Amino acid sequence: xxxxxxxxxxxxxxxxxxxxxxxxxxxxxxxxxxxxxxxxxxxxxxxxxxxxxxxxxxxxxxxxxxxxxxxxxxxxxxxxxxxxxxxxxxxxxxxxxxxxxxxxxxxxxxxxxxxxxxxxxxxxxxxxxxxxxxxxxxxxxxxxxxxxxxxxxxxxxxxxxxxxxxxxxxxxxxxxxxxxxxxxxxxxxxxxxxxxxxxxxxxxxxxxxxxxxxxxxxxxxxxxxxxxxxxxxxxxxxxxxxxxxxxxxxxxxxxxxxxxxxxxxxxxxxxxxxxxxxxxxxxxxxxxxxxxxxxxxxxxxxxxxxxxxxxxxxxxxxxxxxxxxxxxxxxxxxxxxxxxxxxxxxxxxxxxxxxxxxxxxxxxxxxxxxxxxxxxxxxxxxxxxxxxxxxxxxxxxxxxxxxxxxxxxxxxxxxxxxxxxxxxxxxxxxxxxxxxxxxxxxxxxxxxxxxxxxxxxxxxxxxxxxxxxxxxxxxxxxxxxxxxxxxxxxxxxxxxxxxxxxxxxxxxxxx
Amino acid sequence: xxxxxxxxxxxxxxxxxxxxxxxxxxxxxxxxxxxxxxxxxxxxxxxxxxxxxxxxxxxxxxxxxxxxxxxxxxxxxxxxxxxxxxxxxxxxxxxxxxxxxxxxxxxxxxxxxxxxxxxxxxxxxxxxxxxxxxxxxxxxxxxxxxxxxxxxxxxxxxxxxxxxxxxxxxxxxxxxxxxxxxxxxxxxxxxxxxxxxxxxxxxxxxxxxxxxxxxxxxxxxxxxxxxxxxxxxxxxxxxxxxxxxxxxxxxxxxxxxxxxxxxxxxxxxxxxxxxxxxxxxxxxxxxxxxxxxxxxxxxxxxxxxxxxxxxxxxxxxxxxxxxxxxxxxxxxxxxxxx
Numbered sequence: 001x002x003x004x005x006x007x008x009x010x011x012x013x014x015x016x017x018x019x020x021x022x023x024x025x026x027x028x029x030x031x032x033x034x035x036x037x038x039x040x041x042x043x044x045x046x047x048x049x050x051x052x053x054x055x056x057x058x059x060x061x062x063x064x065x066x067x068x069x070x071x072x073x074x075x076x077x078x079x080x081x082x083x084x085x086x087x088x089x090x091x092x093x094x095x096x097x098x099x100x101x102x103x104x105x106x107x108x109x110x111x112x113x114x115x116x117x118x119x120x121x122x123x124x125x126x127x128x129x130x131x132x133x134x135x136x137x138x139x140x141x142x143x144x145x146x147x148x149x150x151x152x153x154x155x156x157x158x159x160x161x162x163x164x165x166x167x168x169x170x171x172x173x174x175x176x177x178x179x180x181x182x183x184x185x186x187x188x189x190x191x192x193x194x195x196x197x198x199x200x201x202x203x204x205x206x207x208x209x210x211x212x213x214x215x216x217x218x219x220x221x222x223x224x225x226x227x228x229x230x231x232x233x234x235x236x237x238x239x240x241x242x243x244x245x246x247x248x249x250x251x252x253x254x255x256x257x258x259x260x261x262x263x264x265x266x267x268x269x270x271x272x273x274x275x276x277x278x279x280x281x282x283x284x285x286x287x288x289x290x291x292x293x294x295x296x297x298x299x300x301x302x303x304x305x306x307x308x309x310x311x312x313x314x315x316x317x318x319x320x321x322x323x324x325x326x327x328x329x330x331x332x333x334x335x336x337x338x339x340x341x342x343x344x345x346x347x348x349x350x351x352x353x354x355x356x357x358x359x360x361x362x363x364x365x366x367x368x369x370x371x372x373x374x375x376x377x378x379x380x381x382x383x384x385x386x387x388x389x390x391x392x393x394x395x396x397x398x399x400x401x402x403x404x405x406x407x408x409x410x411x412x413x414x415x416x417x418x419x420x421x422x423x424x425x426x427x428x429x430x431x432x433x434x435x436x437x438x439x440x441x442x443x444x445x446x447x448x449x450x451x452x453x454x455x456x457x458x459x460x461x462x463x464x465x466x467x468x469x470x471x472x473x474x475x476x477x478x479x480x481x482x483x484x485x486x487x488x489x490x491x492x493x494x495x496x497x498x499x500x501x502x503x504x505x506x507x508x509x510x511x
Numbered sequence: 512x513x514x515x516x517x518x519x520x521x522x523x524x525x526x527x528x529x530x531x532x533x534x535x536x537x538x539x540x541x542x543x544x545x546x547x548x549x550x551x552x553x554x555x556x557x558x559x560x561x562x563x564x565x566x567x568x569x570x571x572x573x574x575x576x577x578x579x580x581x582x583x584x585x586x587x588x589x590x591x592x593x594x595x596x597x598x599x600x601x602x603x604x605x606x607x608x609x610x611x612x613x614x615x616x617x618x619x620x621x622x623x624x625x626x627x628x629x630x631x632x633x634x635x636x637x638x639x640x641x642x643x644x645x646x647x648x649x650x651x652x653x654x655x656x657x658x659x660x661x662x663x664x665x666x667x668x669x670x671x672x673x674x675x676x677x678x679x680x681x682x683x684x685x686x687x688x689x690x691x692x693x694x695x696x697x698x699x700x701x702x703x704x705x706x707x708x709x710x711x712x713x714x715x716x717x718x719x720x721x722x723x724x725x726x727x728x729x730x731x732x733x734x735x736x737x738x739x740x741x742x743x744x745x746x747x748x749x750x751x752x753x754x755x756x757x758x759x760x761x762x763x764x765x766x767x768x769x770x771x772x773x774x775x776x777x778x779x780x781x782x783x784x785x786x787x788x789x790x791x792x793x794x795x796x797x798x799x800x801x802x803x804x805x806x807x808x809x810x811x812x813x814x815x816x817x818x819x820x821x822x823x824x825x826x827x828x829x830x831x832x833x834x835x836x837x838x839x840x841x842x843x844x845x846x847x848x849x
Binding site for chain 2: 037039041045047048050053130188201203204205206207209225227229230231232233236239240242243244245246394396397399400403435
């Protein structure tokens with residue numbers, strides 16, 4: 001009898017618990033559906049809460065919610081005032097006068113001044129901290145403070161793109177007093193900025209909860225609370241939006257977006273952005289021969305790649321610039337011509353029966369369909385007489401291999417440029433002093449280095465347009481496609497679309 | 512009994528020292544043999560060769576391997592396991608943040624595996640010699656052949672997407688706070704009196720825990736069934752029958768207690784494997800545990816973090832084995848010292 005009673009009570013307890021757990025289902029769902037909250041399924045966590053530390057393109061929209069940049073971009077990527085309300089770049093680009101807003105406070109109430117500006121863009125780099133921002137601000141020799149709102153940046157050599165860089169990766173003003181008084185470690189645990197959201201909660205690899213900053217100097221965010229759920233697996237992100245656990249997600253497979261486009265409850269978007277998919281090449285080994293390089297480029301059917309992997313939305317490129325950006329050449333096309341490719345290879349003694357052998361490195365999962373694109377290209381090359389050995393590398397390994405001169409002849413690469421400026425497209429990609437490209441030829445290298453010091457904007461842009469054409473015609477680079485970002489959202493959730501793919505929490509709103 | 516257990520634990524702790532030293536040394540050497548450069552990876556991409564060499568010297572990577580290990584060991588004994596290349600935080604601190612979630616998941620999964628294993632084993636034994644035996648056998652083999660990550664995907668699709676019955680991302684619903692007292696969310700939510708957070712955490716735990724539990728329960732089922740077969744040949748079972756006890760009473764009241772001992776040992780071993788098996792399930796369910804962190808660390812070649820997590824797995828398995836052996840002493844009077 002006693003045993004029977006115990007067993008009955010145990011079963012009742014189990015049933016009761018199961019009922020309670022499942023009955024709590026509507027509760028959590030209701031919160032997410034409220035008009036003052038939204039949940040985004042995000043592919044990656046931030047590397048750390050120091051926004052100056054690492055140049056991570058995926059983290060920029062999150063940083064832009066909590067921190068502010070000195071300058072900003074409008075949705076068409078035009079440079080606009082932000083924390084800096086006025087700026088004047090000297091004609092020789094050796095200095096830049098800035099005037100900051102005087103109505104900006106950090107989340108702890110401290111006023112933002114030129115002291116914070118100087119601390120962020122000069123003192124932190126000179127203190128020995130290994131920050132990625134030291135790269136973009138390497139020309140900053142001094143920042144002379146004239147008042148709490150006015151300062152002048154002094155450069156060691158012409159810095160014509162400093163305004164662009166003040167709106168780009170890692171350029172967020174951080175609070176000098178807060179960091180120096182509480183220590184950097186404490187800042188990393190409880191970061192504060194001047195942004196439209198405050199960081200309310202952070203769980204490593206799990207979620208970021210943002211709460212609206214009601215004292216924000218600019219337009220207030222429409223949604224009071226945004227939860228960024230870190231969901232690394234693309235299939236899990238698809239499942240999350242489909243089941244309603246998130247209201248919006250991005251970087252999901254193109255075929256899934258096309259499926260959601262048929263569903264009236266959702267909006268699926270495939271948006272071209274200012275990111276280039278290209279093949280970085282060496283100027284030695286099997287690619288020392290210009291015929292081989294040009295043949296490899298002529299053999300790639302870029303529209304076919306776009307159709308196969310991006311639903312035809314990714315724009316085929318002939319230069320290292322995307323449509324609508326200053327460096328883009330609408331009147332230049334590097335044609336797909338496998339017959340010409342074979343002719344060029346034949347001049348160097350190669351053919352489909354006697355192929356030239358090259359190495360071809362690619363990431364797998366770093367950007368959508370990267371590995372599949374590499375394999376498709378390898379097949380295209382095989383048709384003309386190039387035998388490519390496809391090798392998978394981790395993105396983290398790319399720079400190390402490049403530094404050690406160990407990359408193979410060709411590497412599939414993706415290059416993000418939220419500013420759209422050509423210096424950050426071909427200037428960085430072809431600069432022999434930078435770690436991004438294995439191309440180390442002096443001719444093109446010298447042309448690039450010269451352009452870094454051209455102060456006149458029109459002259460500089462014209463120079464880059466010439467460089468891009470020259471580089472492609474000489475086989476120094478193989479631009480392939482304009483990359484895309486995929487977004488799936490609930491129909492009633494709108495956001496402002498940016499040409500660089502930013503999905504900013506502060507632009508979300510329910511209709 | 513207490514004395515026996517204390518002696519056992521003390522012996523295990525002493526034995527753990529050389530085991531941990533060997534495992535840490537092996538991990539250290541294997542990771543250093545990989546073709547990655549921690550110095551280069553901890554600097555911005557534009558770092559010069561000279562800067563990388565300086566960093567390499569600062570990190571001691573230009574010293575002989577035994578000396579590097581000694582430096583690491585000295586730091587580890589002071590609780591410093593190196594700085595994560597990716598997160599720029601102490602690796603130990605990152606592991607400490609994520610370990611409770613994995614322990615919570617593993618414990619929940621083990622409870623489910625034990626309940627399913629126990630129940631399933633009893634059923635498998637009860638249907639022996641009947642028309643249901645082949646079907647039950649086949650069912651347990653099918654369960655055995657499905658790995659945990661596949662269960663994870665199946666359950667996600669069925670209960671998360673198709674039926675929308677349970678959540679499958681994260682630890683708790685958006686809009687609910689995550690208290691930080693012990694690090695164990697279920698416990699912390701009760702400590703602060705937030706039953707809504709507790710329920711949400713339970714709901715988020717169900718699918719990943721069941722996925723793991725389903726994958727590990729068939730082994731327990733089959734071992735229990737085998738043990739029962741052995742135990743049923745003992746004389747005391749016949750005696751119990753002669754005394755007029757029902758078959759159910761004999762099975763549950765007499766045979767099970769003795770058959771449970773080898774099953775318990777296996778369960779302990781399984782727990783160690785289950786603990787490391789949380790890795791893929793955590794990734795599928797975006798569960799913020801140590802497994803998820805390990806995947807990040809491997810993708811970014813974050814050697815200090817890989818080393819620290821690997822060592823943590825080793826420590827946890829050692830602790831589990833010690834706990835299981837202690838429980839064995841409690842259940843088996845023959846093992847107690849006089």
